[in-house]
Amino acid sequence: MCKKENENFPCAADRRSFLNRLSLALAGLVGAAMSLPPIAYVLSPLLSKPRRKWRDVGGLGEFPIGETKLVKFQDATSTAWAGNTAMTGAWLRRIGEDQFIAFSVNCRHLGCPVRWVNDAKLFMCPCHGGVYYEDGAVAAGPPPEALARYPVRVVDGKVEVETSPIPLTTNDLV
């Protein structure tokens, strides 16, 4: 039989185990209530994808046919304090009257910025020595895939590039 340790000490075993369970359940509930909203908040950037935007990168006249130029434009993000961290670059090449290719500057290996070496007609990556041909195909080094391309269009004599997520090897979004 249950020995009474003091007057208030619950004696019945089932009462004890009930209180035990009740406290654990309530504590779990309190824990969930305080942590779920913050967790959801932290993960929210995953749920709300910013709408892609077309960014003006210059007039048609600025891009001689056959030349590959670095253009800079703002991401789709809308945080006011991002400043220059919201900028993105692309290697833009005019290949026809109003035809363009925009290569992402991100190396397909691990994302470092590739540089266009005009005399060699190659894109080269400073990080682990990835090299791409003029058309973005892998020429040497560790990159597993060709350079990603951004959509480009010409509107009223203006060249526009569409913002895109950073190309990852596992998301062929671009």
Place this chain on the structure above:
Amino acid sequence: MKLIKSILGWLDDRSGFSDVVMPMLRHVVPDNARWWYVFGSATLCAFAVQVISGIALATTYVPGGEAAYESLLYITNEAPLGNLLRGMHYYGATAMVVLAIIHMTQVFLHAAYKYPRELNWMSGVVLLFVVLGMSFTGQLLRWDANGVWSVTVAAEMAGRAPLVGPVIAHAILGGETVGGSTLTRFFAIHVFVLPGLIFAGVGLHLWLVLRHGISEMPKVDEPVNPATYKEEYEARLEKTGVPFWPIAAWRDAVFSIVVMALIIGCALFFGPPALGTAPDPSDINANPMPDWYFWWYFAILSMLPPQLETFVILGLPVVGLLGLIVVPMFSNKGDRAPSRRPWAVGTVVFGFTALVVLTIYGYKKPWSPDFGVKPLPASLVASSDPAIIHGAELVHQKGCMYCHEVDGYGGHRGPGLSDIGQRLTQPELIIRINNGGYNMPSFAASLTAAELTDMVAFLETRSSSSVRKGSAPSGSHVTE
């Protein structure tokens, strides 16, 4: 005087300091540990430096997009003592990583992780990884071009994971690209999440030290037998143990002073790591490079065959963590003396050799094209033939020398060309340049026939005899 004494006495009585804390400080430790055991407390000392200097820096640092860089410039160049504090925080981090690794190596070599201290080891391993997480996130808070690209690389690495890759990558970036929400998450992780884990981990780690006592120096004739270990340990301590405070603790204090002096000394004399250019992801002239703790990993990533890469990027940290954690599960009894554990000693020697070699390799980055390479001086070209001189110019201009070295000029990604004239014939050179080769692009499309002829003419002059002849007037270049 009397008043102060009585206040202190009151505090002591009500708080229980003498009753609770003093016995902990005075717990009995083996007397033969001596200088071997100062590394753990020194790691803790370095952590304290990080907490204090970190709080001070956080009073000025602005964790937001563009402002972060501005605030870093202010801390470095204008704020009184700002430069010193950044230096302390950087060298404190260095000290913490180095000391934690030394501490762990010592524990491993002396097999102090065996019964009953398995959990001490495991908590230590987790702490080490959290500390590495601190170094990585800390490097990012130095939010310059390097910081931005380091985040990108981290996201790309995580993005390699099957299925969940993109989700994790976007969680790291705080969106689909680097932007306003990127830095703030790393700030929160660096100043709240990871330090919280370290506090908890250190608490557990220290509690376990008290619970199981400090291990003795390993002796060949004292293998660990879990059935009798505790009794034997108690009995030996009874005979020869000394109270930690103050008999053993003075060595920890002395060593911590040395560590402090080194941290402040380095901060004063070398200063904090220089800030790079502004954090602009559209600035393609960045040359991202991790801080030195990760150079070995950087080297591994650069040298791996691409097929293995994803497995290593994702697997190495996990395997490393689990592999270290399970060490005491596989050997928690038996010999502790290094002389009886050749495999353990071998592992340490091999591990450190690999670490040092890879770190040096990671620093030298022979796989990276050398974009800054200078044209070959006339003395090295050593010819008056206009075709050859033009060929030498082309070798520079067309980017060959980004990857190939000619007499001390150029990168190291590909084989050197200093004696290429001896190794390849004219037709072989033409084929190689036109078609490319293993890890070499084809240049057929970017060279005219005349350019190719001149380039080959120049390369044919490269032989070991021409090196001697050509470099004689300016010998210093060869060794550069």
